[in-house]
Amino acid sequence: MRAARTVLISGASIAGPALALWLHRYGFTATVVERAPELRTGGYKVDLRGGAIEICERMGILDEVRAHSTDMAGGSYVDARGRTVGELPAEIFGGRAEQDDEIMRGDLARILHERTRDDVEYLFGDSIASLHDDGEGVDVVFESGARRRFDLVVGADGMHSHTRRLVFGDERRFKRHLGAYISIFTAPDRLGLDRWETYHARPNKLVSVYSTSGERAGTAKNCFVFASPAELAYDHRDVLAQKRLLADAFAGDDWEIPRLIADSADAEDFYFDAIATITMDRWSRGRVVLLGDAAHCTSPASGQGTGLALTGAYVLACELAAAGGDHVAAFAAYETVMRPGVEVNRRFAEKMVKEMTVSSRRKIALRMLLVRTLPKMPWKNLIARMIREEIQRAANAVPVKEYGAYERNGTGRMNPVNGTLQGI
Template structure:
């Protein structure tokens, strides 16, 4: 049985472990955090990612934890609505999709679905040495083990990518912003909407419904060139975020009150990841580690679930021969990845304007696009884009 080490127990890692085990491999997942990471906002399952989730048998659990957001509304400092995109307007193809679930809930469902897999929590890979028959791995804990293959599913700042492909700067492109997510108590007026207040300086103060109505998922995002900070120092990151938002209107004070107490705080750059070739010998990448359009593009969860399925499926179809399977995985995924990494029109500049005029202009454009006159055109343009991938049923081939 071929042994596969997967670095990263987020979304792509457990999904890959699920399929590899199903197809007769022996996966091990190493995750730097002490357990499955909670947190994150709503992510969506649409198109082929839903097909993959169905094939994994996850939909009953997803259905139980599904959220029903009414849409996205931009609000002013006093809470009045400036513009809105109701979910039904784009029939689930807009920023709020038909099947929405909290990222933390999906991570938990995936952990449950892979309870038979070996997980090494609180550890990470520090060294990789490949030779023609396998990969020697050294872990931070000091353990050394040998695997047939190693997969980097360790996110935007992938260590496996750094060790096997080269420095992060070659592959990660900063789009000019940072984002943070955490849970706070819900204010009364959210009414199942995702609400965002945009303040001058390219700052977003947002709240989205939680599954538990007592809480809401806060987001604080801001435009900025690259900053230097310690990725492990959560308290310093919280201070940095606070300093950018103090004094703003709407629910900012309430959100900042919840910031210090939050135990699921997540902070990262808004970045794209582009790696020309997703494998080097016996090492390959899946999910954000290999391809990521940033939270501005969305689709990170979908790309992870589909990428994990295709990678495992191609390895199974090639009887574990990575020399054939890794390029086949990339060929099958490439067009879909490029399609789903596309940023919305205007990118970060349009979504997070720097000036009051820019904010008013963005809201005006959204009001026009969602007006009775143009809503039909908008809906048509959003719906007519099927996923650019032909998804084989590897289950049938491998049986």
């Protein structure tokens, strides 16, 4: 079998460009195809913790990530009349360990794209129309009509992966609805926030509004989560229908909710989706492999999807390099390394989604009592540590394996030291 050299990656968000960076470093030729006409820079804040921070360091992007930190100072819960119930500093609020950080998804995508665009071919505004794996390579026909042949194809095209659908079948076979929906969009800053997040909980619902260090002046992100055990029927391309579903879910609610919801009308970056996971028996078939949310979405409730996307990209590229381009060995090793940690995060998400949508007024009142009294409690550090440890277990569930020694060359790139990885 000829060693793989050329790789087509579908999706230019986090997993795709991160994989391209590592593949280029190991001498593969990577092409990234992205359906959007240009890099999607919008999005929400994503935590980078534990192993993901180590991977950013190894990618040589950690300083830039830190420079774009959301730099959140903390958060507070408010009651129905907008009165602050309690405030918590960012470390407790985010359950962060010292080295952890938080960045807007779009900023991270831009950093990864800028680092790779001179070495990697990007095809924006296109998509894979069909692919045929003949055992020796993959013939790809693009929506644009172009035809190309690659040694390998990687689907890094998110929870609703198009590559998965083409190769493994209907999404419904792999998707598990966790009983809630999430919506987020940019809106006028109604609450005058500065690096702060304000929460208001209702039975089965949670509203949060936040403004990060990089937020455009006068704007904030409005975020809504609501429980819905049944899956809602809607067309994912019909944004108006999704805005209506959101408005219906919060109809008649108090606090600032009517105004915050009304702001969705003008939102250009409106996001609405089920909180759901993707579970598959295997992530590869022949010369096609899935990566990031496409392979194992653990949902926003895990808070680790970005970290897993970065870690998976590192593991997949390093295993391909270590196997000298033997994709069969590399794909098997990639799953062996990633799967146990993905499982930990999936279980974590199932637990966290219930925390996001507390079901009764009594439970909300108990939580508010905790938020109000925690900062004054002598054992507040113990509670903070317990919260942090659980999150850290998930964040470090995939070990950041050493693939031999690396050395940095003059431009700061890390290259495998001779002999530690097989030649490609």
